Amino acid sequence: xxxxLYLKFVLGYLxxxxxxxxxxxTASARMTYLHCLDKKADELRDMAIRISESCSGFYKGxxxxxxxxxxxxxxxxxxxxxxxxxxxxxxxxxxxxxxxLTDTTVEDFDPNDTDSPYRTGTFYDTLTExxxxxxxxxxxxxxxxGYVVVHQPLSQISRISDGMLIPIYLTFLVIFAIxxxxxxxxxxxxxxxxxAITQGxxxxxxxxxxYTVKVDxxxxxxxxxxxxxxxxxxxxxSEEYQKKFIANVSHDFRSPLTSIKGYLExxxxxxxxxxxxxxxxxxxxxxTERLNKLTQGLLSLNSLDRANLHLDxxxxxxxxxxxxxxxxxxxxxxxxxxxxxxxxxxxxxxVCADMGKIQQVLYNLVDNAIKFSPENSSIxxxxxxxxxxxxxxxKDFGVGIPKENLKKIWTRFFKSDESRGKDKRGTGLGLSIxxxxxxxxxxxIDVISTEGAGTEFIFRxxxxx
Numbered sequence: 001x002x003x004x005l006y007l008k009f010v011l012g013y014l015x016x017x018x019x020x021x022x023x024x025x026t027a028s029a030r031m032t033y034l035h036c037l038d039k040k041a042d043e044l045r046d047m048a049i050r051i052s053e054s055c056s057g058f059y060k061g062x063x064x065x066x067x068x069x070x071x072x073x074x075x076x077x078x079x080x081x082x083x084x085x086x087x088x089x090x091x092x093x094x095x096x097x098x099x100x101l102t103d104t105t106v107e108d109f110d111p112n113d114t115d116s117p118y119r120t121g122t123f124y125d126t127l128t129e130x131x132x133x134x135x136x137x138x139x140x141x142x143x144x145x146g147y148v149v150v151h152q153p154l155s156q157i158s159r160i161s162d163g164m165l166i167p168i169y170l171t172f173l174v175i176f177a178i179x180x181x182x183x184x185x186x187x188x189x190x191x192x193x194x195x196a197i198t199q200g201x202x203x204x205x206x207x208x209x210x211y212t213v214k215v216d217x218x219x220x221x222x223x224x225x226x227x228x229x230x231x232x233x234x235x236x237x238s239e240e241y242q243k244k245f246i247a248n249v250s251h252d253f254r255s256p257l258t259s260i261k262g263y264l265e266x267x268x269x270x271x272x273x274x275x276x277x278x279x280x281x282x283x284x285x286x287x288t289e290r291l292n293k294l295t296q297g298l299l300s301l302n303s304l305d306r307a308n309l310h311l312d313x314x315x316x317x318x319x320x321x322x323x324x325x326x327x328x329x330x331x332x333x334x335x336x337x338x339x340x341x342x343x344x345x346x347x348x349x350x351v352c353a354d355m356g357k358i359q360q361v362l363y364n365l366v367d368n369a370i371k372f373s374p375e376n377s378s379i380x381x382x383x384x385x386x387x388x389x390x391x392x393x394x395k396d397f398g399v400g401i402p403k404e405n406l407k408k409i410w411t412r413f414f415k416s417d418e419s420r421g422k423d424k425r426g427t428g429l430g431l432s433i434x435x436x437x438x439x440x441x442x443x444x445i446d447v448i449s450t451e452g453a454g455t456e457f458i459f460r461x462x463x464x465x
Contacts, residue, residue: 006239013183017176024165024172032168040157041132042120044082044150048136051084052148056140057418073097081156083131085149086138093126101126122152130154193221200228209313259287291425311354311440315464318351318358318390319344322381325362329370337376344383351390351462357437358461362394364430365457369396371457388463395456399447409447434459 033153048197054376055069077097086095091109096102106124116136131151138146193215209232215225263280266272272280326340333339351358369379373396380395401409410432438445438459445459 010183013179017179020172024168027033028168029165030165033158036164037118037120037132037154037157040152040160041134044134044152045131045136046083047076047080048134048150050104050150051150052136055148056138056145058103059138060145065331068127070095074099079153083151085151086146087135088146089144089147122304123149123151127151132157189217190221193217193225197228198227199223199308200232204232204235207396209233222347245331257287257291260284260332311357313354314351315350316355317348317354318348318383318461319349321355321359322362322383322392325359325366326381331364332370336370336373338370338373338377341378341380342382343380345385347392349383351461352464353441353461354437357440361434361437362392363457364434365394368430369394369398369455370456372396372398372400374398384465389460390463391458391460393456393458395454397454399448400451400453400457402451404448406449 003017006372039160051073058069073084074097076082082097084095084097085093086102087093087106087109089107093101093104093106096104100288101127103125106126108124118132120132123131123132123133131153133149133151135147136150137144138148185331196213196215203211211232213225214230215222263284267277267280320340326342366379366381373379377398380393382393382395384391384393434457435445440460443460443462445457446456
């Protein structure tokens with residue numbers, strides 16, 4: 001079973017706390033004890049040296065007659081919680097500040113061993129309590145008359161060391177408490193948002209794209225949650241769009257197929273007499289052309305939707321393309337009495353673009369303008385230049401587009417009521433294809449329309465260098 005991230009952090013934190021405490025209680029305690037021992041040994045050595053220097057002028061191995069000197073040493077030993085000895089070179093204890101072992105011989109006493117900084121233990125098995133012992137030689141007239149040895153119980157060193165560890169333990173507890181607060185903050189700022197985001201990812205994977213990840217924060221977690229919510233919203237819209245797309249495709253294919261099937265069955269069954277069959281065959285051909293146009297539009301959109309769309313850019317004269325496109329519509333324009341009013345800034349206007357796709361843009365815009373233009377009207381196509389851009393305008397003087405429909409005209413399969421009522425040739429894909437092509441060129445296309453006055457589409461292209 002997978003453990004939650006927060007639980008892993010808690011376990012890791014507790015393990016860290018235990019290891020830290022054990023380190024402080026062992027390694028740190030040992031280092032502190034040794035530090036205190038070294039420091040105390042230095043203090044005791046300074047004391048022993050001062051005492052040996054103060055008595056080197058009169059001490060010759062005997063303490064007789066020098067009670068006035070040794071009395072203050074007894075007070076000093078009591079005050080400093082130490083024990084002061086005078087030992088002659090043979091190891092006989094001449095003076096003991098505690099007054100216990102005077103005239104006692106220290107067995108195996110080695111004067112040469114006094115060169116070490118200090119020694120710990122019972123000092124040649126003469127003390128009842130383990131102590132730290134430091135010695136200094138008493139010299140005079142180039143002779144060594146004895147040694148001053150200062151002892152202090154190791155229990156005193158331990159108490160000092162323990163006293164130094166108390167602030168360390170308190171500091172550890174304070175850090176532990178602060179880190180607990182950080183851990184709680186981590187839970188609310190990281191662990192819980194991650195849990196919510198993970199739950200959201202599971203919901204999205206299960207197909208619930210309406211699920212909302214609720215993370216109210218202004219940090220990276222909140223940004224990630226907002227990004228996931230936006231992604232889910234877009235995916236949901238995409239799914240809804242796909243459903244609507246399929247429904248529209250099905251509808252637009254079903255209508256002409258139903259008409260074709262109905263007319264053909266009627267002719268096959270003899271319902272339509274032979275003398276009227278030519279009329280209905282033309283209707284069938286018209287519906288077939290409509291299906292072909294719809295199929296071509298879908299294929300065009302599919303190719304434009306590809307992320308790796310390749311544009312075969314070249315320099316060409318946009319004026320020539322506009323003229324050839326208008327010539328394509330001479331037949332239908334002649335039937336409706338529609339004329340073209342072409343305005344060019346010069347004899348040639350060179351642009352850099354994909355000529356085939358721009359020709360498709362012009363074809364769709366002109367076809368759209370003819371469809372909404374009344375009989376005996378005109379369509380104005382104007383080319384202008386500004387800086388390094390060329391602007392192309394296609395304007396009709398027809399019914400115009402309602403204001404509420406202006407943003408919808410780029411939607412695939414969208415048809416205004418006027419389009420459905422007056423002209424059944426439209427597929428609702430022309431303007432979508434136009435926008436996709438212009439955007440593929442990283443340019444823009446705008447529309448200006450007034451109901452009853454007409455519609456103008458303006459797109460721009462880069463000027464050829």
